[in-house]
Amino acid sequence: MTHRFNLPRLFALGAILSGMALQAPPTLQAQEAFEPLGLNLTWQQDPTTTMTVDWHVSDPAEAAVLEFRPLGASEWVTTEPDETFPFPFSDRHIHRVELTGLEPGTDHEFRFGAESTVYRFQTLPADIVRTPVRLAMGGDVRTSRERMEQTGRVAMEYEPHAIVFGGDLAYVNGDPRRVAQWYEWFEVTRDVFQTADGRIVPVVVAIGNHEIWHTRRLDEEDLHLEAEWGLEEGQATFFMTIFPQPSGTSYRVLDAGDYLSLVLLDTDHLEMIAGAQTDWLEETLAARVDVPHVFPVYHQPAYPSVRSFGNSGSQRVREFWSPLFEEYGVRVAFENHDHAYKRTVPIRAGVEHPGGVVYIGDGAWGVGTREIGRDHDEPAWYLKRATDQRHFILATLHGPHQHFLMVNEDGAIIDEYPQVLTRPGAAAVVAGVEPADVILGERVLQLLPPMMVDVDAEVLEAWTGTYLLEAGDLTLPLEISMSPGGNLRVDLSVLGYPEVALFPLSEDHFVLDRTDSELRFVLGEDGRASGVEVTFEDGTVLAPRIGDEDR
Structure with missing residues (x-):
């Protein structure tokens, strides 16, 4: 099962039309x-x-x-x-x-x-x-x-x-x-x-x-x-x-x-x-x-x-x-x-x-x-x-x-x-960097178009769960779930954001900001999510700590 439906629609339409062609009277076929x-x-x-x-x-x-x-x-x-x-x-x-x-x-x-x-x-x-x-x-x-x-x-x-x-x-x-x-x-x-x-x-x-x-x-x-x-x-x-x-x-x-x-x-x-x-x-x-x-x-x-x-x-x-x-x-x-x-x-x-x-x-x-x-x-x-x-x-x-x-x-x-939208708001201590240097409230997760790539539903499902982001002395929970429409949802309320829907851009990448940061899901060889990290322009990383009990 994938999140791109155009090919199945084409195949289904082709099957329907083929069946109609076989059953249609000759006079209708010629018209x-x-x-x-x-x-x-x-x-x-x-x-x-x-x-x-x-x-x-x-x-x-x-x-x-x-x-x-x-x-x-x-x-x-x-x-x-x-x-x-x-x-x-x-x-x-x-x-x-x-x-x-x-x-x-x-x-x-x-x-x-x-x-x-x-x-x-x-x-x-x-x-x-x-x-x-x-x-x-x-x-x-x-x-x-x-x-x-x-x-x-x-x-x-x-x-x-x-x-x-x-x-x-x-x-x-x-x-x-x-x-x-x-x-x-x-x-x-x-x-x-x-x-x-x-x-x-x-x-x-x-x-x-x-x-x-x-x-x-x-x-x-x-x-x-x-x-x-x-x-x-x-x-x-x-x-x-x-x-x-x-x-x-x-x-x-x-x-x-x-x-x-x-x-x-x-x-x-x-x-x-x-x-x-x-x-x-x-x-x-x-x-x-x-x-x-x-x-x-x-x-x-x-x-x-x-x-x-x-x-x-x-x-x-x-x-x-x-x-x-x-x-x-x-x-x-x-x-x-x-x-x-x-x-x-x-x-x-x-x-x-x-x-x-x-x-x-x-x-x-x-x-x-x-x-x-x-x-x-x-x-x-x-x-x-x-x-x-x-x-x-x-x-x-x-x-x-x-x-x-x-x-x-x-x-x-x-x-x-x-596009970055300015929303003055919550700061966070990130890997020892002072709050003035990393203001997460000025960054907004982007909502990306659906069906940009084919992503297996099982892979999406593997991304769901609770991730613990280690931010300096803080441990921040990152909740990821599936929406009814089949998209991933991320709850960033701990960072001052409402729940935000994300669409898959590729099988290992979600954009957090235009150039200075990104939210990356790391996939293992089996296609399952094995980690999450947020990387900023200066190289600062929000490193994950993920255990089976947290998934």
Whole structure:
């Protein structure tokens, strides 16, 4: 028995479908269900109670109906598109409907008439203390379909609730001659961005430079095409049409319940960084100081891993937006554009600071990667971790806690970043170190996403029991038990913490803090827990004393 259920679900589904195929009449076997040419789910309003569905058809009268119901319900609810409009520079059309008044954290089925394939979607939960939310973050999505799909398939193994892209989506450059790249993009969102149980994962997007049309992309003899297409320099016709733009601008905020705000920004593509957008950003952040998870998502990085630190776009982000991030308590900002992966040190006022903003990303979901520091005169002081690998970032939100796991296109973990939350509180004497030097109340155990690895239930069970941590002259009991949901729970009340749930990160490791400490379960050769230790940055160790009577 393991804690990853996607493969069993796949096997079970395959067995069911195989049995149906053997029993179905020949006429039903030959009948093909309707499938839209492209499919994209996203949100214009609160993701806990709404869902926007776009489906692409060749004829505007085709499949002009959507039916949906909560999973397990018997009756379908029928609705028509809110709008139907041409796919730009194409003979296709897009039906769009926004479903509202849905129940939070609920699976739904939907289809486009009785002859359609049946799909699924899920609203976000209202309470992320009980149900953590997982977001697959990235950018610079597709220079080849194969790369986009490869990273997407790995991301789906973690069953994210949503995908968030920070620009440079299909590398069409606003060019009508490349419309087929958009066709493929929406085939991937239909076929690949789907969990093992058939749930379509919604996609939220910000704009990048490769969404913009520039006249220079035409040869001189083809300049007449711009007028024929009705294009003008600097337009983003595809982006502004095929993705909902409820704000009417290329920047907006998407609020999920009272716990998450995705601030989707435009780094000098359609809208300038300075001016009206910065004024709006300050108002938006000021209104959300009580939201625990506020994530700015944008394209050009303030702190680039590849391009020059002094490039003009990065300078403007640092000048106009970084001070606002710092003033209004943003903890992590997601950047793209450089075709690499990076995580900075916490930065405040242009220098490393423990209370600063961490900038993560640099955009390499499905593109060729670039050499770290390619345009730097010297190693960048601000880079804590950087590598030229395609990847996505799994952001897990659990109550007020954040955890970021960076996974490359082959499924290998290349970085992780637990966020430290300040909670002044209990001190402890640790191996002779004075309380002023080790303040456990400033460290919070991170809640890690489930199903990150396959861990045998017997191994988890072996970790349960009472552990005695020797801390100087103190002996502290550490109670570990199994929760009803099959996760480990640790009672840290002796250290001033409430009971906290932990999810397995690997078979021998739990993160206690981002870099300066860790809680490690030591496994014996038989896979059973043989010890526990807490190690701090300075080498101080909370050593265990575990006997059979204590297990």
